[in-house]
Amino acid sequence: MDRTRFSDLIRGHHRGLLAYATALVKSDAAARDLVQDACVAAWQSLAKFDATRDFGVWMRGIIRNKWREYCRRHRREVALDEKTLERLEEPFREAPGDAELFARLAECRSKLPGPMAEAVRVTYDEGRTSDEAAELLSTTAAALRKRLERAREALRLCLSRHD
Numbered sequence: 001m002d003r004t005r006f007s008d009l010i011r012g013h014h015r016g017l018l019a020y021a022t023a024l025v026k027s028d029a030a031a032r033d034l035v036q037d038a039c040v041a042a043w044q045s046l047a048k049f050d051a052t053r054d055f056g057v058w059m060r061g062i063i064r065n066k067w068r069e070y071c072r073r074h075r076r077e078v079a080l081d082e083k084t085l086e087r088l089e090e091p092f093r094e095a096p097g098d099a100e101l102f103a104r105l106a107e108c109r110s111k112l113p114g115p116m117a118e119a120v121r122v123t124y125d126e127g128r129t130s131d132e133a134a135e136l137l138s139t140t141a142a143a144l145r146k147r148l149e150r151a152r153e154a155l156r157l158c159l160s161r162h163d
Contacts, residue, residue: 004127004128005126006043006046009055010042013055013059017035017059017060017063018032018035020063020088020089020092021034021035021038023088024063024088025070030070033070034066034067038059038062039059041062041066042058045062057089064085101159104159105155105159108158111154112154115147116147116150116151117151118137119137119144119147119151120148120151122136122137123144130144
């Protein structure tokens with residue numbers, strides 16, 4: 001995973017990670033420090049990240065470990081047991097049908113024509129801007145946006161046929 005993709009993932013999860021850290025330490029400043037420390041640790045351990053796992057779950061695990069370090073450093077115990085920690089993470093868990101939906105989406109994506117599939121991969125999976133993706137695919141930004149529009153419509157139709 002490159003720096004840009006990592007930054008995009010952090011930006012996408014930042015609000016939830018900050019809320020989780022705030023629930024643990026009850027201090028906005030300490031929560032920001034925990035999240036920042038967790039981001040540094042995640043970047044340093046990025047090679048250990050299993051891309052098949054949820055990034056948010058991985059980051060919350062790092063924050064939990066940073067929180068434990070924080071508690072040891074500040075020599076105070078916070079009365080949160082494992083059951084309470086699990087309850088705090090509950091809103092971030094996948095809904096029961098998410099795995100099935102993602103499997104159907106992957107199946108639908110596999111049916112996209114080559115140019116559309118490449119546009120989706122480069123733009124959404126790799127997190128590139130329209131201009132970057134267009135340059136990489138040797139096309140114009142306008143043509144790329146049209147491919148993405150058509151790909152989204154094809155995916156919508158495919159997913160609606162499964163319902």
